[in-house]
Amino acid sequence: MTREECLTRDRVDPIAAHRGNFTLPPNTIYLDGNSLGAMPKATMARLEEVARRQWSADLITSWNRHGWIDLPLRVGGKIARLIGAEATEVAATDSTSVNLFKVLYAALEMRPTRRKILSERGNFPTDLYTAEGLTKALGNRHRLELVEADKLPAAIDDDTAVVMLTHVNYRSGALHDLKALTAAAHDAGALTIWDLAHSAGAVPLDLTRANADFAVGCGYKYLNGGPGAPAFLYVAGRHQAEFVQPLTGWLGHAAPFAFETSYRPAPGIARALCGTPPILSLAALEVGVDSVLAADAQALRAKSMALGDLFIDAVEGQGGDQLALRLASPRDATHRGSQVSFRHAEGYPIMQALIARGVIGDFRTPDILRFGFAPLYIRHVDVWDAAAALIDVVKSRAWDRPEFKRRAAVT
Numbered sequence: 001m002t003r004e005e006c007l008t009r010d011r012v013d014p015i016a017a018h019r020g021n022f023t024l025p026p027n028t029i030y031l032d033g034n035s036l037g038a039m040p041k042a043t044m045a046r047l048e049e050v051a052r053r054q055w056s057a058d059l060i061t062s063w064n065r066h067g068w069i070d071l072p073l074r075v076g077g078k079i080a081r082l083i084g085a086e087a088t089e090v091a092a093t094d095s096t097s098v099n100l101f102k103v104l105y106a107a108l109e110m111r112p113t114r115r116k117i118l119s120e121r122g123n124f125p126t127d128l129y130t131a132e133g134l135t136k137a138l139g140n141r142h143r144l145e146l147v148e149a150d151k152l153p154a155a156i157d158d159d160t161a162v163v164m165l166t167h168v169n170y171r172s173g174a175l176h177d178l179k180a181l182t183a184a185a186h187d188a189g190a191l192t193i194w195d196l197a198h199s200a201g202a203v204p205l206d207l208t209r210a211n212a213d214f215a216v217g218c219g220y221k222y223l224n225g226g227p228g229a230p231a232f233l234y235v236a237g238r239h240q241a242e243f244v245q246p247l248t249g250w251l252g253h254a255a256p257f258a259f260e261t262s263y264r265p266a267p268g269i270a271r272a273l274c275g276t277p278p279i280l281s282l283a284a285l286e287v288g289v290d291s292v293l294a295a296d297a298q299a300l301r302a303k304s305m306a307l308g309d310l311f312i313d314a315v316e317g318q319g320g321d322q323l324a325l326r327l328a329s330p331r332d333a334t335h336r337g338s339q340v341s342f343r344h345a346e347g348y349p350i351m352q353a354l355i356a357r358g359v360i361g362d363f364r365t366p367d368i369l370r371f372g373f374a375p376l377y378i379r380h381v382d383v384w385d386a387a388a389a390l391i392d393v394v395k396s397r398a399w400d401r402p403e404f405k406r407r408a409a410v411t
Ligand SMILES: *Cc1c(COP(=O)(O)O)cnc(C)c1O
Pocket: 095, 096, 097, 098, 124, 126, 127, 166, 170, 195, 197, 198, 218, 231
């Protein structure tokens, strides 16, 4: 495709207008919406409203008057629409890591005679660390078994309590077959936990049809909830009565304001809550979730796949292969989330040089250049220009400068 053709595509893109709902800095191509989603224009007004009108004027009465207390489940109910769940099955609360701890504990309790937690070797580290820490806290009665993605079905056995996976791999963007793996786990009597961090808001999901058990996911990636936005947690309705989570804080109590001496879990998804919710963050998350709900999910997915294909074609078509840029993502868009990764031995300084030119992606060790395509606000022409910039940076060796090789705390 030529740059002209990209511009034509953008003119006929059915969801192009959504870009106007975001504040994006000038002269920047932002391909990191999979790490921190862009800010919706409506977010600032909402934050002002909550801070100025609600907090400063109405103070503590806002918990009732402005429904602050309902926000975790109200926003959860909206996220439910993006992941094919019932509104009563999702809460927006805590971080993904903390939610994973809660659902993993609950799932292990539901399979008390089984010892194995099965996951993928390349899973996101916080998921593995959380399983490690929980296993230790439970007295090392369980073991975490890690296998390569293609070995997962064969590794599910009658000692497997939980199959815990991330739907879209954070490095490669490879997509698991959520429905088939859930069915395989169930056939062996195991439960599933899906981490939807890189899926929610970019890949249409149907947890109900897949018969999923538990899921967690991120609010600050494709949901555009802002830095450190609350995460979400899904518990299938059929498991909620049995769902016993270990962080038994007062807001998960059946009657928080009865101030009883001992814990009684709330009915339903409310028992997934723990402490006082961060209202400013939840308000921003609600605006972010609304920004995604405003677009047709299938149109988002179609555009996301097209943008990924375009990037691969543009990089390879301009000689990426001769420049030692190796595709690290599935070539087939139906097996890919909303990102494309290339490997290069000098990946870190190449990404820094790209960022210096206003093309923002990120780097994941050891050699992954990662480009996320948030279909709500990325245009075809942005993808074309980013590919051209990548080729130019590698070809000209513009990356080969000391300032691009110094590692920052966040890569
Ligand atoms: C981004 C991400 C997380 C983030 O977890 P936090 O607790 O919100 O920091 C978790 N899991 C996966 C797979 C991620 O990509």
